[in-house]
Amino acid sequence: MKFFEDIKKDFNTMIWVLIPVAIAINIVMGQIVVILKLPIYLDSIGTVLVAVIGGPWAGALTGALSNTIWGLLIDPNALPWWPVAFFIGLVAGFCAKGGLFKTWWKVLIAGFLIALTAAIVSTPIAVYIYGGITASGSSFITAYLLQTGQGVFQSVFSTNFLVEPVDKISTSLLAFAIIQGLSSRFLARFPRPENVEIEQGAERTQLFIAVGIVILLVLIAAFVLVKILG
Amino acid sequence: MRERLSFYVKRESFLHHLNPLTKLTLAFGLVFAAFLSPWYWTPSFFVLFAIIPLSFIGKVQREYFGAALRLILPAAGFLFLMQSFFQPIGVKVIFKFWFLDITQESLMFAFTNASRIFVMVSSFTLFLLTTHPSELMSDLTRRGLPSQFAYVIISTIQIIPQMQAKAQTIIAAQRSRGLDTQGSFFNRIGALVPLVGPLVFGSLVEVEERAIAIEARGFTSTSIKTSLREIPDTRFDKMFRWFLILLVIAVIAARIWLS
Numbered sequence: 001m002k003f004f005e006d007i008k009k010d011f012n013t014m015i016w017v018l019i020p021v022a023i024a025i026n027i028v029m030g031q032i033v034v035i036l037k038l039p040i041y042l043d044s045i046g047t048v049l050v051a052v053i054g055g056p057w058a059g060a061l062t063g064a065l066s067n068t069i070w071g072l073l074i075d076p077n078a079l080p081w082w083p084v085a086f087f088i089g090l091v092a093g094f095c096a097k098g099g100l101f102k103t104w105w106k107v108l109i110a111g112f113l114i115a116l117t118a119a120i121v122s123t124p125i126a127v128y129i130y131g132g133i134t135a136s137g138s139s140f141i142t143a144y145l146l147q148t149g150q151g152v153f154q155s156v157f158s159t160n161f162l163v164e165p166v167d168k169i170s171t172s173l174l175a176f177a178i179i180q181g182l183s184s185r186f187l188a189r190f191p192r193p194e195n196v197e198i199e200q201g202a203e204r205t206q207l208f209i210a211v212g213i214v215i216l217l218v219l220i221a222a223f224v225l226v227k228i229l230g
Numbered sequence: 231m232r233e234r235l236s237f238y239v240k241r242e243s244f245l246h247h248l249n250p251l252t253k254l255t256l257a258f259g260l261v262f263a264a265f266l267s268p269w270y271w272t273p274s275f276f277v278l279f280a281i282i283p284l285s286f287i288g289k290v291q292r293e294y295f296g297a298a299l300r301l302i303l304p305a306a307g308f309l310f311l312m313q314s315f316f317q318p319i320g321v322k323v324i325f326k327f328w329f330l331d332i333t334q335e336s337l338m339f340a341f342t343n344a345s346r347i348f349v350m351v352s353s354f355t356l357f358l359l360t361t362h363p364s365e366l367m368s369d370l371t372r373r374g375l376p377s378q379f380a381y382v383i384i385s386t387i388q389i390i391p392q393m394q395a396k397a398q399t400i401i402a403a404q405r406s407r408g409l410d411t412q413g414s415f416f417n418r419i420g421a422l423v424p425l426v427g428p429l430v431f432g433s434l435v436e437v438e439e440r441a442i443a444i445e446a447r448g449f450t451s452t453s454i455k456t457s458l459r460e461i462p463d464t465r466f467d468k469m470f471r472w473f474l475i476l477l478v479i480a481v482i483a484a485r486i487w488l489s
Contacts, residue, residue: 013449016378017441020386021433024393032397032425036411036418045430069386072358073237076351077305129265131343133312143316178430186438 010055010191018054018190022046023066027074040167047085048092048114048175052101053190056093063089080129084122091117092172096195107176111169118168119160126156138163237293237358245288249467250366251373256284257357259474264349266478268485270338273345281352290359294352302351306344313340363387369461377455381444393433400428 023046030043047066051059063085071079095101095110126134126142132152133139138159145155179187179196187193240246245253260280264273285294317336367380401411404424410417411425 011378013441013445014437016381016449017437017444018434019382020389021437023382023386024389025430025433027390028393028397028429029426031394032401032422032429035401036421036425038418038422045426065382065386069383069390072354073387073390076302076354077347079350079354130309130347131313131317131339133309133316139312143312146316174426178426178434181427181431182434186434189438189441 007057010058012191014189015054015058015191018050019062022050022062023069026066027070040170042171044088044171045175047089048172049178051089051092052096052179052195053187053192055192056090059089059093060086080125084118087117087121088114101176101196107172108169111172112165115164115168119157119164122160123153123157127152132156238362239290239293239359241289243289245360249463250361250369252467252471253357253361255471255474257353259478260353261350262478263481264346266485267481268488270342273349276349281356284356288360293359294356297355302348306348309347310340310344313343365461368457368459397429400425
């Protein structure tokens with residue numbers, strides 16, 4: 001099977017050793033953010049990091065194990081959300097494969113795509129396991145939307161869609177900054193060092209195109225949101 | 231700071247001597263049955279007649295009740311309140327508060343959901359209290375789980391406390407240099423970089439050394455490895471696992487039958 005052979009190639013010893021460190025980074029970052037009382041999670045930096053230099057499947061594995069271990073050892077409420085972390089890793093890996101982790105403004109697009117995935121995947125989990133209202137603070141928005149007469153799915157998805165992009169874009173930017181700080185000799189030992197080679201001469205026109213794409217995405221998203229809510 | 235991050239309490243009991251896979255099946259079986267059951271009383275029934283007796287059989291009742299009162303009950307209680315207030319379902323209003331209605335249906339819905347979460351968290355807590363992580367991993371590796379997975383899980387459990395200690399040190403060090411970690415919102419955002427940088431780069435530096443070390447010890451070798459510890463798997467274990475699987479199937483059948 002060529003598919004499995006390709007996946008196997010992504011898992012060298014360096015990645016197997018990096019995964020536990022990345023999981024620990026996820027968990028400890030999540031706790032630092034709580035100490036600093038910031039309104040974001042930043043608990044998937046390690047996942048994105050592994051996904052970018054180790055490929056989508058390594059990232060997906062890191063995400064899934066991260067939530068499982070977090071759930072089993074620290075806060076059992078984290079356990080049902082492992083598919084979200086799985087898809088965050090997977091999508092981040094594919095974004096990196098497509099060259100979205102080479103310059104900072106492309107990372108913004110990657111962050112947005114990751115946020116969209118997270119919002120879509122976490123909606124059914126919140127609805128089927130928690131009945132739409134979870135124990136997190138953003139559930140007050142969901143509760144408000146439910147009171148205005150929206151359906152459960154629409155309310156949960158709109159809430160996620162409001163909360164996720166800020167978190168996932170900052171996560172991707174931080175992961176990108178960390179990778180830029182690592183030496184290329186170190187990165188070369190991982191399976192996918194070509195994902196993070198800085199693009200030479202990223203031109204102004206490209207920047208404008210990218211900003212245009214971001215604005216377009218936001219507009220489409222707003223339109224979809226209005227459609228769902230209206 | 232504890233050296234290892236683990237709930238495990240070493241005792242001599244029937245539950246401790248069960249095969250780890252049996253206990254894992256038990257935890258998942260209870261969770262699936264509680265979530266898939268068509269009756270609202272199933273989760274509470276499990277708490278009263280499975281989880282609490284099991285905590286006594288495993289001789290971990292004190293630790294279990296401690297965790298239940300401190301962690302599980304507040305979380306489930308909060309969920310219950312949120313849902314009974316905010317679920318806009320049902321017509322039979324029992325109680326009115328400002329613009330919020332509590333109906334019989336929303337109360338029922340909230341109770342079912344909160345007790346399901348209670349069962350989920352409780353059964354995993356019980357599992358962790360009576361199972362040593364490395365015992366579980368060596369048993370699963372013997373059954374065909376790739377040893378790399380076992381490495382990832384065991385080494386994560388060891389790394390997390392180390393990294394938490396490192397994070398505490400870095401926070402203290404940066405504070406002594408005058409870093410503001412409690413001031414205004416923008417100050418706290420600014421504090422993120424001098425905290426994250428040293429923590430992440432410091433831990434990534436160790437990765438390469440560790441990779442060389444475990445490669446030298448045959449990490450990538452595909453030959454069968456022997457284990458120092460023998461983990462018993464009795465006939466009772468096998469029968470009990472089948473019983474749990476049948477229980478879940480029966481619950482699913484009941485749900486389909488009744489819907």
